[in-house]
Amino acid sequence: xxxxxxxxxxxxxxxxxxxxxxxxxxxxxxxxxxxxxxxxxxxxxxxxxxxxxxxxxxxxxxxxxxxxxxxxxxxxxxxxxxxxxxxxxxxxxxxxxxxxxxxxxxxxxxxxxxxxxxxxxxxxxxxxxxxxxxxxxxxxxxxxxxxxxxxxxxxxxxxxxxxxxxxxxxxxxxxxxxxxxxxxxxxxxxx
Numbered sequence: 628x629x630x631x632x633x634x635x636x637x638x639x640x641x642x643x644x645x646x647x648x649x650x651x652x653x654x655x656x657x658x659x660x661x662x663x664x665x666x667x668x669x670x671x672x673x674x675x676x677x678x679x680x681x682x683x684x685x686x687x688x689x690x691x692x693x694x695x696x697x698x699x700x701x702x703x704x705x706x707x708x709x710x711x712x713x714x715x716x717x718x719x720x721x722x723x724x725x726x727x728x729x730x731x732x733x734x735x736x737x738x739x740x741x742x743x744x745x746x747x748x749x750x751x752x753x754x755x756x757x758x759x760x761x762x763x764x765x766x767x768x769x770x771x772x773x774x775x776x777x778x779x780x781x782x783x784x785x786x787x788x789x790x791x792x793x794x795x796x797x798x799x800x801x802x803x804x805x806x807x808x809x810x811x812x813x814x815x816x817x818x
Contacts, residue, residue, distance in 0.1 A: 630680035722747030726754030735779035
């Protein structure tokens with residue numbers, strides 16, 4: 628799929644009235660305190676995908692063709708998530724997500740370079756979706772589910788089965804957190 632095909636559903640959701648995007652992903656933990664099972668709220672992102680899903684789209688606007696990504700992740704949604712996690716006694720971490728194209732795991736040298744760039748977690752998705760959501764004026768909350776330590780901290784060969792197993796173990800905690808977030812959002816909307 629092209630980046631534009633990947634994000635097409637977000638244009639449909641916007642037309643249907645969507646106001647925000649809450650997304651999760653499975654990622655590797657670059658930062659040394661991020662271990663399998665941790666949940667990290669994304670405060671910022673680094674696009675290492677090599678492209679943007681907005682190429683060819685923004686020129687259709689007569690103005691505002693260059694999207695600001697300064698506040699890509701909504702501070703109010705991050706604060707709400709922190710409150711919910713605290714009430715639920717879920718330890719929440721915060722940081723910067725870096726997205727690559729994959730479909731391979733990174734080398735230890737790449738991870739060291741990405742750490743030097745300021746990345747805390749790494750994955751193969753989400754970047755295009757966040758850029759598009761901001762283009763559509765959707766508020767964004769992204770939760771990284773840490774499934775494995777990154778290549779330079781990993782012992783043994785990295786395998787997809789490890790990611791799937793970690794996601795399965797974190798499922799109940801993630802669902803509980805998301806339910807709490809959505810309950811809080813509904814209460815705000817209904818007030």
